[in-house]
Amino acid sequence: MTKNNFLFEPIEKEQAQNQEETSYSSVTYWQDVWHKLKQNKLALICLIILSILFAMAIIGPFISGYTYYQTQLSLKNTPPNATFWFGTDELGRDLFTRCWWGARISFFVGIAASTIDLIIGVLFGAIAALAGGKTEEWMMRFADILYAIPYLLVVILLMVVIGSGIFTIILALTITGWINMARIVRSQVLQIKQQDFITAATALGASKKRILLQHLIPNAMGAILVTLTLTIPSAIFAEAFLSFLGLGVQAPIASLGTMANDGLAALRYYPWRLFFPAVLISLTMLSFNALGDGLRDVLDPRLKT
Amino acid sequence: MSNYLVKKGLILLSSLFLVTVLTFFLMHAIPGDPFIQDKAIPEEILQALHKHYGLDQPLYVQFFKYLDGVLHFELGPSFKYEGRTVNEIISTGFPVSFYLGMEALVIAVFGGICLGSIAAMNHRRLPDYIMMVIAVLGISVPSFILATFLQYLLAMKLSLLPVARWGSFSQTIMPALSLAALPLAFIARLTRSNMIEVLQQDYIQTAKSKGLNGIKVLLRHVLRNALLPVVTYLGPLTAAVMTGSFAIEKIFGIPGLGQWFVMSITNRDYTVIMGVTIFYSALLLLCVFIVDLLYCFIDPRIKQDYDKK
Numbered sequence: 001m002t003k004n005n006f007l008f009e010p011i012e013k014e015q016a017q018n019q020e021e022t023s024y025s026s027v028t029y030w031q032d033v034w035h036k037l038k039q040n041k042l043a044l045i046c047l048i049i050l051s052i053l054f055a056m057a058i059i060g061p062f063i064s065g066y067t068y069y070q071t072q073l074s075l076k077n078t079p080p081n082a083t084f085w086f087g088t089d090e091l092g093r094d095l096f097t098r099c100w101w102g103a104r105i106s107f108f109v110g111i112a113a114s115t116i117d118l119i120i121g122v123l124f125g126a127i128a129a130l131a132g133g134k135t136e137e138w139m140m141r142f143a144d145i146l147y148a149i150p151y152l153l154v155v156i157l158l159m160v161v162i163g164s165g166i167f168t169i170i171l172a173l174t175i176t177g178w179i180n181m182a183r184i185v186r187s188q189v190l191q192i193k194q195q196d197f198i199t200a201a202t203a204l205g206a207s208k209k210r211i212l213l214q215h216l217i218p219n220a221m222g223a224i225l226v227t228l229t230l231t232i233p234s235a236i237f238a239e240a241f242l243s244f245l246g247l248g249v250q251a252p253i254a255s256l257g258t259m260a261n262d263g264l265a266a267l268r269y270y271p272w273r274l275f276f277p278a279v280l281i282s283l284t285m286l287s288f289n290a291l292g293d294g295l296r297d298v299l300d301p302r303l304k305t
Numbered sequence: 306m307s308n309y310l311v312k313k314g315l316i317l318l319s320s321l322f323l324v325t326v327l328t329f330f331l332m333h334a335i336p337g338d339p340f341i342q343d344k345a346i347p348e349e350i351l352q353a354l355h356k357h358y359g360l361d362q363p364l365y366v367q368f369f370k371y372l373d374g375v376l377h378f379e380l381g382p383s384f385k386y387e388g389r390t391v392n393e394i395i396s397t398g399f400p401v402s403f404y405l406g407m408e409a410l411v412i413a414v415f416g417g418i419c420l421g422s423i424a425a426m427n428h429r430r431l432p433d434y435i436m437m438v439i440a441v442l443g444i445s446v447p448s449f450i451l452a453t454f455l456q457y458l459l460a461m462k463l464s465l466l467p468v469a470r471w472g473s474f475s476q477t478i479m480p481a482l483s484l485a486a487l488p489l490a491f492i493a494r495l496t497r498s499n500m501i502e503v504l505q506q507d508y509i510q511t512a513k514s515k516g517l518n519g520i521k522v523l524l525r526h527v528l529r530n531a532l533l534p535v536v537t538y539l540g541p542l543t544a545a546v547m548t549g550s551f552a553i554e555k556i557f558g559i560p561g562l563g564q565w566f567v568m569s570i571t572n573r574d575y576t577v578i579m580g581v582t583i584f585y586s587a588l589l590l591l592c593v594f595i596v597d598l599l600y601c602f603i604d605p606r607i608k609q610d611y612d613k614k
Contacts, residue, residue: 145323149320153548153585156570157582160335
C-alpha cells in the first residue's frame with residue numbers, strides 16, 4: 001500500500017474485523033478454575049503424580065511379566081534388583097506387580113465408595129434443604145444420629161458380619177460416609193435457595209425436580225467437588241486400615257494395607273516389603289489431600305477445615 | 306440453653322440405642338454357631354452351652370436381656386475365654402488405652418496449637434510453608450505406617466527407644482507420637498486458618514494500638530477466639546485417637562483394649578466384639594457431648610442461637 005497524506009486512512013478489511021474482537025476470549029467457570037489451579041504448584045504436581053499412579057494402577061501389573069499370585073519359593077524375600085524392581089515377598093511373589101494390584105484396589109475402593117457417597121449425599125442433602133420444614137428437620141436429625149456413631153466401629157462390625165471383601169468394604173464405607181457430603185450440600189443449597197434466580201425459576205413455573213437438578217446442584221458443584229477429593233483419600237485410608245487389621249481383601253489378592261501388614265512382620269530383615277506399599281499409600285493420600293486443598297482454595301475459599 | 310442440652314442429649318441417647326440394636330442384631334445375624342469349632346461337639350453339650358449362655362431363648366427375649374445388661378453395665382461373659390466377662394476384659398484393657406490416648410491427645414493439642422500459631426504469625430513466610438508441608442504429611446501418612454517407620458528408624462536402626470511392649474514411659478513415646486500425628490496436623494491447620502482470620506480483625510488492631518504487648522494480645526485476644534473451632538474438634542479427635550489405637554496397639558504389642566478388640570474379631574468372640582463396640586461408642590458419644598457442653602460455655606453465641614428458635 002502506498003503511503004498517502006490523509007489524516008485518516010482506510011484499513012484493510014481483515015484488520016478491521018480483528019479490531020472488533022475483544023482481546024480475551026470468554027472464559028467459562030471451569031476454565032477459570034483450571035487457570036487458578038495451575039498457579040498452585042503443589043496441587044499441579046499432585047495432579048501429575050495422581051495421573052501417573054492411576055496409569056500405573058492400570059498398566060503396572062502387566063509390566064514385569066509376573067502375576068500377583070505366581071510364587072517362586074527359591075526366590076523368596078529377594079531384595080529389589082533388576083528383575084524384581086520392588087523385591088519379592090515370603091512366597092517369592094513379585095512385589096512390583098502386587099503393589100500395583102494393591103494400588104488398583106485402593107483406587108477402586110476410593111473412587112467407588114466416594115461416588116456412591118456423592119450420589120446419596122447430594123440427593124439427600126439437596127432434597128432436605130429444598131423440602132424444608134418438618135421433613136428437613138427429621139432428615140437431618142436422622143443424619144445427626146448416624147453421624148454420631150463412630151464409623152470405624154460400624155465398618156468393623158459389618159466386616160465381621162458380612163465377611164471381608166472389596167464390596168463389603170465399599171458397602172461398609174458408604175453406610176456412614178455419605179453424611180458429610182449431605183451436610184455440606186444442604187448448607188450450600190440453603191444459601192443458593194434464597195437467591196433471586198431460584199425465585200425467578202419458580203415464578204416461570206419450573207418444577208421442583210428441575211430446580212433441583214438444573215439449578216441447585218450445578219451451583220453447589222464447587223463444594224461438592226472439594227468434598228469429593230477429600231472423601232477419596234479417607235476411603236483409601238479406611239480400606240488400608242481395615243486390611244492392615246486383617247479385615248480387608250482376602251489372599252491371594254493383595255491390597256496395599258494387607259501388604260503393609262505382611263511387611264510389618266518382616267520389618268527387621270526385609271524392610272522393602274513394607275517400604276513400597278507404605279510409600280504408595282502415603283503418596284496417593286498425600287496427592288489427593290493436597291489436590292483437594294488446592295481445589296478448595298480456588299473453588300470455595302470460605303470452606304475451611 | 307436447656308433446649309440445646311436436651312437436643313444434644315437426645316441425639317446421644319438415640320445414637321447409643323441405635324448402636325446397641327445394630328450390634329446385637331448384626332452379631333446374631335451371623336450364620337453358624339459360636340461354639341462349633343473344628344472338633345465336633347456332642348449335641349447335648351452344645352445344648353447345655355446354649356442354655357448356659359441363654360442362646361436357647363427367642364431372639365427378642367435375648368435382646369431385652371442384653372439391653373437390660375447394658376443398662377446395668379453388665380456386658381456378659383466372653384464366649385472364647387472361659388470364666389472371663391467382657392467387663393473384666395474392658396477393665397484390664399481400657400486403662401492402658403486410656404493412658405496412651407491421653408498422652409497422644411496432650412501431644413496433639415499442644416503441638417498442634419503451637420505449630421499452627423507459629424505458622425499463622427509467619428503467614429506466607431518460610432515457617433508457614435514448612436508447617437503446611439508437615440501438616441499435609443501428617444494428614445496423609447496413615448498412623449500405622451508412621452508407627453512402623455518410627456519403630457524401624459528409632460528402635461531398630463538407632464536403638465534410641467525400646468521396640469515394643471508396655472510398662473515404662475519410654476515405651477509409650479513412639480505409640481503416642483504415631484497416634485498423635487494425624488490430630489496434631491489437623492489441629493495445626495485449624496489453628497492456623499482461624500488465627501489468620503482473627504489476626505485481621507479490628508479488635509486486634511485496637512488492642513495493639515492501645516499499647517498491649519504482643520504476648521498479651523496473642524494469649525487474650527487472638528488465641529481465645531481462634532481456638533473455638535479447635536474445641537469443637539476435640540470430640541471427633543478423641544474418636545480418631547481411640548479407634549486409631551487398634552492398629553498402633555497391634556504394632557507395638559500393647560495390651561490395651563484395642564488389641565483385645567482386634568483379637569476378638571479374629572477369634573470371632575461375639576460377646577466381646579459387641580461389648581467393646583458398645584463401650585467405645587458410649588465413650589466417644591459422651592466425649593462429643595461433653596465437648597458440646599464446653600462449647601456452649603465458651604461461646605455464648607451458640608446458646609443464644611438455640612434460645613431464639
